[in-house]
Amino acid sequence: MDDLGNLSTEPNAALVILxxxxxxxxxxxYGKELLSLGKDLNLTRDVSRRDALEDGDLETDGHVPSCITAALSDIQPSVELQWPRNRAExxxxxxxxxxxxxIxxxxxxxxxxxxxxxxxxNISASPSEQWKDHLTWEVNRVMSRGVGLDHLPQERVIVALTLTxxxxxxxxxxxxxxNLFDAVLRYFNPATVR
Known part of the structure; x- marks a missing residue:
């Protein structure tokens, strides 16, 4: 996928997909599954309130949202994606x-x-090894019908449609x-074997 150059490596593709x-x-x-997948792939890290305050940002209103953070900690996991250290990348x-x-x-x-x-x-009626084929077929079917986004790079439209x-x-x-995450990685990079 030439138009999406930075997705050429599996970790980058996995990070963008996630x-x-x-x-x-x-x-x-669904959120729990995403969190678990991100942890298993080492693409997320736990973020505590202390980490957020130690990043150099100052609270200018004098309010420390500790009670809010504590109240939400059991409802919403505190994680973030681990982006590459190279800021430009x-x-x-x-x-x-x-x-x-x-898109x-x-x-x-x-x-x-x-x-x-x-x-x-289609995927519920077949083994996970065939899911990439079902994904490919459905994306091709929709694209052949036209989605009305001809002004955009078609590679990006295909990727956005696939992920949607x-x-x-x-x-x-x-x-x-x-299993669908693995199928998408194989779809975007056929050389990837997981």
């Missing part, structure tokens, strides 16, 4: 993930909903996340 899938997480079970990857989310927002809801239902139905379909399926059935 960033995309985490955005606007709507269900707690991290910024590029974050920009790619954000750009993909913007996904432009896709027609009706098309995505139908494609998500088709993908979910995966997110839709995983929000409905969170237990499918790991």
């Amino acid at each position: 960033a995309f899938l985490q955005a606007d997480c709507r269900t707690s079970e 991290a910024a590029d990857l974050q920009q790619i993930a954000e750009g993909l989310r913007e 996904a927002d432009q896709l027609e809801h009706r098309v995505v909903a139908e494609a998500t239902r088709n993908l979910s139905r 379909l995966v997110k839709g399926v995983c929000e409905q059935t969170p237990r499918l996340l790991r």
Whole structure:
């Protein structure tokens, strides 16, 4: 995927995929699966309130949100993605993930909903080794019908559509996340064997 140069390595691709899938997480079970996957792939790290205050930022209003942090700690995990230390590379990857989310927002809801239902139905009736093929077929079917985003780089549209379909399926059935995540990595980089 030439237009997405920084996704050429598996860790970068995994990081962008995880960033995309985490955005606007709507269900707690899906959120737990994302958190577990991120930890297993060493793509996230725990962030405590002390870490947030030690990063050099000063609280200018004199209010320390410790009671809020403590109250939310059992509801919402305190983790963040581990972006590369090279700020330029991290910024590029974050920009790619954000750009993909913007493209996904432009896709027609009706098309995505139908494609998500088709993908979910097809993968639930087949072994996980065939999920990459189902994903490829569904993305190609939607792209051949046209999504009305001809003004955007088609590689990015394909990636955004793929990740949108995966997110839709995983929000409905969170237990499918790991196998679909692996299928997406194989889809984007066929040389990757997991």
